[in-house]
Amino acid sequence: MIEFKNWAARALVSAVAAIGLTGAAHAWEPTKPVEFVVPAGTGGGADQMARFIQGIVAKNKLMEQPLVVVNKSGGAGAEGFLELKGAKGNPHKIIITLSNLFTTPLATGVPFNWRDLTPGAMLALDQFVLWVNADAPYKTAKEYIDDIKAKPASTFKMAGTGSKQEDQIITAMIDKATGKKMIYMPFKGGGDVAVQLVGGHVNSTVNNPIEAEAHWRGGKLRPLCIMDTEKLTYTEKVTDTQSWADIPTCKSAGVPIEYLMLRGIFLAPGVTQEQVDFYVNLFKKVRETPEWADFMKKGAFKQTFMSGKEFADWVGKTEAMHYGLMKDAGFLAK
């Protein structure tokens, strides 16, 4: 009986506390499960990050309502974006983006633009690394690039994720730098792409760090250069001799290519500022967890955080950059 009383008292206290909290805070909070749309298939980089965030939110109880990951990958992600666009004023739907936020409407002509959504926050930027098989003779990016230049066009094969998306855009930039066209082979996911390189079916890939990390550690792949203005800052050794920070920039290797991919959150159009603030704060809390720090380290992400106007300006600039790159490469929808 004592036990029961104890339990009842505790329940009463927590009920009162709960009422007190909601009464005091007034801030908007989700009132039903939040759908976390991934405009890509299961197992890819965006999907991994979304499921990871779902895990952190659940484990650390950062939100009362559950966060549910839903994959809407149809039409290179257009399915997911159009769903958000159509969910005007619905605060219980958010979407994680990758570069297909820009590339899909430009390449397919699907009626959608990021301005149709409400920008939430930038979570991180994903890097691109030029990889070759560890058995290949190239030790530096320069050796590889020189060999591409020396051989006839279409000798070298590059595998990448999707068509007319970031991997092929980068390949087109490399083509431009070398003056020789490579054969580009599209695959469905980044994991498949890395395995094609491990199996020696292609010469190189531009996998994101997290997609190729295990193969690098296992001595199967070799990173040549990183497509950013500066080296990475993760100095912990990945292999016996190298860390992410040891990979030179492609620019220093004579291939002036910079490309970073947005990992950001967008909301449906027509949501209130209060609702946007809730999610921005939620993701701030996610970023403060130790699990997130580990994830960033493992995937060698660039940990830039932006929200509000700063974020919208960045997205606008990046969209213009994609338009230019895709126009040069002839990838725009006719």
Added chain:
Amino acid sequence: MEELNNLMHGFSVAMTLPNLGFMVLGITLGILIGVLPGLGGANGIAILLPLTFSMDQTSAIIMLSCIYWGALFGGAITSILFNIPGEPWSVATTFDGYPMAQQGRAGAALTAAFTSSFVGAFFAVLLITFLAPMVARFALKFGAAEMFAVQMLTFCSFVGMSKEPPAKTLAVMALGFALAAVGMDTVTGTLRMTYGVTELLKGFDFLIAVIGLFGIGEILLTMEEGLAFKGKSAKIQLDVVLKTWAELLRYWKTSIRSVLVGCWMGVTPGGATPASFMAYGLARRGAKDKDSFGKGNIEGVVAPETAAHAAGTSALLPMLTLGIPGSPTAAVLLGGLLIWGLQPGPLLFTEKPDFVWGLIASMYLGNIVGLIVVLTTVPWWAAILRIPFSVIGPVIIVICAIGAYTVHSSIFDVVMMLVFGVFGYLFKKLRYPLAPLVLALVLGDMAESSFRQSMLLSQGSLSIFWANPLVGGLMALSFVMLLWPIVPALKHYLRSRA
């Protein structure tokens, strides 16, 4: 035998009381997930994944992989009882499983399916235990050309299967390919046949087509025949399990062949669906009485179930050793591994031996637990058929609709399911075979992209399909399979001339 020591250590990890409890829980949840068409192992695991974050890593993966086994077992139940494949790889099971149920042999069909699943999975686990590193290297040999050769082999081993005129088979196959082509073309990055309709962007999902064509189509047929369920007369015998086992022993050749097909297709990312079709095709080829297939031959249940499970299980191997998931469910499990801070890949076996060997040991235990659970429930499942159709029919339609909705959370898919249902009914009335359509819809997309990737690699030369012994051998085998049906005719012709 280092592997044996590791495995024994693994058993000591997996054999704790809470872990065994998680196994039973996982299997039960998995069966329920497998029974609901459309929900599927991948979705089920994705939904339950967050629940496991507060659990111990090893217990969590044991429970999740048991859901996976359970879903594999459960997929067969609706295929046999209602002609509704709960999972893509159960389609081939409906070909003979459903006729068996209609003849009142649902219990035997279920027992055969569960037992074969167990056999397939068990051999695949043995493969994982002893050959993991070697087999993983083999998977790496598969480039685009090899993938296409495998898909070609699947198509070819299925040729000549149908008793209907070849023109009808070709017509439905072409329709299947056309449906598979809708949506994003991964090779050129442009949209095909979407006509500006948002809902068509994602293409036609195989599961929705199958639920409609098979499930709803079948219900329409039953309604026409006066609301009678043919399996109604099914007697519920408790000794059905033992009787069926005695019968199954005769099909050991089919089992071995299907295990080999399954393991091979699971390790190379061919997957469980092609494996089940291929095994069914091969079983029919090898059988003396070919005409009994499709009319309730128990061998037609044994072959696809064995292969599907061998493939589903061995699909975990490339995930653990290479970090490439061999199936969508494995992809979601992969996400789980990352959240627990485990990086699948070549080093997982050496860095986290407890985890890996605990998982492998749980595969053995999970399958045994699963078999016991499903076999004890056989009479219950079979008893469902005794419920009057006027009660069970609407329930099936509701379950189908929920299933179709779950695939992409889209109401448009439910409408599509009904459209496919009407087509399924018409096709059956006009005697067009459904199997080639389904096969083309499942594999058409994959075969097309591997073919075009190969063509990109070779700059348009077909010689890439004979470039090395592996791909050349697969292609040669495909042609043998393709020409096989005309061999007897040829013999007959030669003899008549002599």
